[in-house]
Amino acid sequence: MNLAAHIESPLYRTIQREAEALGIEVYIIGGFVRDILLNRPNTDIDLVANTRGLELAQACARALGVRKVDIFKTYGTAHFRFKDLDIEFVNARKESYSSDSRKPSVEQGTLEDDQNRRDFTINALAISMQAHNYGDVIDPFDGIADLENKILRTPLDPNITYSDDPLRMMRAVRFANQLHFRIEEDSFQAIKRNCERLSIVSMERITTELNKIIMCNKPSVGFKLLFDTGLLHRFFPEMVKLHGIEKRNGIAHKDNFYHTLQVLDNICESTDNLWLRWSAIMHDIAKPPTKRFEEEIGWTFHGHEDVGARWVPKIFARLKLPLDHQMKYVQKLVLLHLRPIALTKEAISDSAIRRLLFEAGDDIDDLMKLCRADITSKNEAKVQRYLANYEIVVEKLVELEEKDRVRNFQPPITGEDIMRIFALAPGREIGIIKNAIKEAILDGIIHNDYNEAYQLMLAEANKMGLQPAIGE
Ligand code: ATP
Ligand code: MG
Numbered sequence: 001m002n003l004a005a006h007i008e009s010p011l012y013r014t015i016q017r018e019a020e021a022l023g024i025e026v027y028i029i030g031g032f033v034r035d036i037l038l039n040r041p042n043t044d045i046d047l048v049a050n051t052r053g054l055e056l057a058q059a060c061a062r063a064l065g066v067r068k069v070d071i072f073k074t075y076g077t078a079h080f081r082f083k084d085l086d087i088e089f090v091n092a093r094k095e096s097y098s099s100d101s102r103k104p105s106v107e108q109g110t111l112e113d114d115q116n117r118r119d120f121t122i123n124a125l126a127i128s129m130q131a132h133n134y135g136d137v138i139d140p141f142d143g144i145a146d147l148e149n150k151i152l153r154t155p156l157d158p159n160i161t162y163s164d165d166p167l168r169m170m171r172a173v174r175f176a177n178q179l180h181f182r183i184e185e186d187s188f189q190a191i192k193r194n195c196e197r198l199s200i201v202s203m204e205r206i207t208t209e210l211n212k213i214i215m216c217n218k219p220s221v222g223f224k225l226l227f228d229t230g231l232l233h234r235f236f237p238e239m240v241k242l243h244g245i246e247k248r249n250g251i252a253h254k255d256n257f258y259h260t261l262q263v264l265d266n267i268c269e270s271t272d273n274l275w276l277r278w279s280a281i282m283h284d285i286a287k288p289p290t291k292r293f294e295e296e297i298g299w300t301f302h303g304h305e306d307v308g309a310r311w312v313p314k315i316f317a318r319l320k321l322p323l324d325h326q327m328k329y330v331q332k333l334v335l336l337h338l339r340p341i342a343l344t345k346e347a348i349s350d351s352a353i354r355r356l357l358f359e360a361g362d363d364i365d366d367l368m369k370l371c372r373a374d375i376t377s378k379n380e381a382k383v384q385r386y387l388a389n390y391e392i393v394v395e396k397l398v399e400l401e402e403k404d405r406v407r408n409f410q411p412p413i414t415g416e417d418i419m420r421i422f423a424l425a426p427g428r429e430i431g432i433i434k435n436a437i438k439e440a441i442l443d444g445i446i447h448n449d450y451n452e453a454y455q456l457m458l459a460e461a462n463k464m465g466l467q468p469a470i471g472e
Contacts, residue, residue, distance in 0.1 A: 001144060003127055004135025006036050011064065011082060015047065016129045018059040025050040026129045027111060027138065030118065033125040037147050038179065045087045048114050048126070054078045057089035076106070093117065097164040102200055104164070112140065119161065119168045120175065121146045121153045150181045158190035166197035169231055170209035177213050177222035188229065195230035203320045206235055210319070214277050217268060220261035227257070238315060239281070241288045246299075253299035256287045259376055266373035275326045276366050279333035280373060286311055309335035329363060333370055336360055340371045344389035351443045353396050357406045358442055364407060368394060404448060411437055412453040422461060423469035429461075436460045 007028065019026040026049045035042035049056050054071060057078030061069045069080045078089045094109030095117045104117075111126060118124035121143035128136045137144065141155045152172055154161040162169050169191045176183050183191070198206065213222035223239075226232035233240050243257035260281060267280045286307035292300050312331040316323055339356050360367045368390075375386045401407050411434060418430050437446075437453050437460075446452040458468065 001137040001139070002135040003033075003036055003137060007127065007129070007135060011085070012129065014063050015056075015060050016131065016134065018063055019049065019056055019129060020131065022052055022056060022059065024052050024056065025111070026053075026056060027126040028129065029114065029126040030123050033127055033137070034122050034143075034147065037125075037144065043085050045085055047087065047089045048092050048111065049089060050092055050111065051108070053089040053091040057087075060087075060089075095164075099163075100200060102165040102167060111138070115140055116155055118155055119165075119171055121155055122175075122181075124155050150179070151184050152176055152181050152187060153184040154187055154190075158187040159193065162187075162190050162194040163197055166194060166199075167201045167205050167209070169194065169198065169229070170201075170206055173222050173225045173229070173231065174209045174212050174216075176225060177216045177219065183225070191229045191231070195234060198231060198234040203235070203318070207319050207321060210235075211274060214264075214274060214281070215272070218265050219268060219277070220265045223261055223264070235319065236315075238285050238288075238311065242284065246291075248293045248299075249295075251293075251298045253291070256284050260284055262376045263370075263373045266376070267369060270369050270373070271366075273366070275329050276333070276369065278321075278326075279330045279337075279366075279370055282308060282312060282315070282330055282334050283337045283370065283374065284308065285315070285334070305335055305338050332360070332363060333367055336367055337370055337374065340368060340393045341374075341386065341389060343393055348392065348396055350396075350400060353393075353400050354404060354406050354442045354444065357397065357401055357404075358409050361408055364397065364401075368397070406442070406448065409438075409441070409448065411441075412448060412450040413437055413457055418457065421457075421468050421470060422466050424466075429464055429466065432464070433457055433460045 015026060026047055028045060029048045030046045032042050032045050047053070047056075054076070057071075057080065058069055061067075061080050064082055066080045066082055069078055071078050076091055076093075080087055092109045092111050092114040093106045094113035095104035095106055097104045115124040115126060115138075121141040123143075124139075124141055125143045126138040128134065128138060141153075146153050152175055154168075172183050172187065172191060175181060213219050213226075216222060223232065227240065227243065239257070239260070242260055243255065245252045245255050260283070263283065264277060264280045267277060271277065284301075284304060286304040287301045290301045290304040290307055292302070294300055309331045312334060313323065313327060316327045316330070321327065336356070336359060339359075343352050343356065357364055371393075372390060375383055375390065377383050377386075413434070415426075415430050415434055418424065418433050419426065422429075424430060437456055440446045440456055441448050441453070446456055461468070
């Protein structure tokens with residue numbers, strides 16, 4: 001196979017010329033080659049030279065008018081940006097691993113050595129940039145056939161490949177999900193056998209791959225593979241515990257693992273927001289510890305939203321996910337995920353809707369997406385009934401928000417106002433009055449309005465024997 005037609009632009013011809021001038025060989029290798037053949041966009045070009053790769057990088061940068069070249073001496077790599085491309089140069093290497101680290105010791109090698117150390121046959125493809133065979137694909141492991149058959153296979157013995165660098169197991173699942181490929185059977189078995197080796201991989205690396213899985217169109221595919229290989233058990237035991245059903249008096253509850261994956265797939269159709277996707281993963285995470293069988297009702301999971309929300313920080317910390325606003329957002333959605341549908345169990349009062357709007361704030365639309373995604377059942381009539389209820393809540397929300405504007409409700413009278421008006425130092429009275437105003441507005445007793453709030457404040461203060469120090 002020859003891909004010269006794909007590498008005709010001046011950039012590639014410059015690299016070819018500069019390599020020729022240095023008297024060295026250079027190849028494009030890895031993901032970029034794979035993606036040409038899969039017709040996927042890719043802006044990372046990895047080049048491997050048989051020797052003097054860093055000099056080649058500098059010569060190319062000079063010839064292309066690129067000023068800034070980043071040289072990483074320890075890794076023997078050089079990188080620069082050209083237009084929207086990231087171009088990286090390395091020398092061909094040969095790697096050897098020790099059992100306690102995924103960082104190999106490295107020595108100068110041949111192109112063949114370099115291809116041997118790649119994770120998958122489809123990632124080991126190289127394109128020659130030498131004049132005599134410009135564009136020829138060098139495919140020692142039948143990667144092209146694997147691309148056509150949509151198979152993920154390791155170039156060498158999968159037991160060794162995965163044990164050497166266990167991150168490759170996460171990459172296998174990620175590529176399987178992303179590219180819609182199948183993990184070849186020997187590889188699959190090797191991952192199962194080596195899943196415990198994941199313990200030598202840093203959590204950050206694992207999570208990077210996990211987030212790539214979550215950003216796939218249908219992440220359930222990746223999560224099922226993580227579960228079936230035993231990888232998920234290594235870093236996300238809470239999710240594993242969602243798996244399985246229990247039956248009592250002939251009544252079974254649904255399998256919350258597969259339910260969660262269905263909710264995740266559903267929400268992926270309406271959002272690319274990684275954190276909303278994480279909310280779907282976490283929404284029922286505390287169902288196992290809150291599960292009870294009640295004779296009259298059947299299975300219940302009372303309070304799973306509270307416990308789940310409390311778990312979010314510790315799970316995020318362990319997975320090295322961000323602990324600031326993203327975590328808070330996931331926590332809030334987990335806490336509130338039952339509220340919209342629960343509202344429909346009684347006659348929906350304006351006050352309940354107002355409270356929901358107030359608590360969800362600007363995240364109300366995302367919360368409603370999560371609720372919509374959460375409606376899964378094999379029972380079609382049930383789904384239809386829930387959907388109808390859901391629509392009623394959506395309508396009510398829109399109606400009330402237009403009328404009352406409580407979504408980003410700021411109390412019309414602040415704590416500072418109260419202190420000034422009554423000449424008070426900070427103390428519990430202020431909180432009591434503020435809260436009374438908020439409650440009255442949310443209950444619809446007064447409008448979200450300064451004068452009405454002022455009158456209520458006077459009445460509340462009076463109950464505590466307080467008189468305004470100034471008139472307004
Ligand atoms: P993507 O950029 O979509 O994540 P990619 O295949 O380009 O996919 P990179 O992480 O950019 O992945 O790596 C570039 C190339 O380096 C890969 O195609 C593969 O040949 C090699 N590679 C990356 N990580 C590993 C690894 N852990 N073990 C072996 N080879 C690897
Ligand atoms: Mg890449």
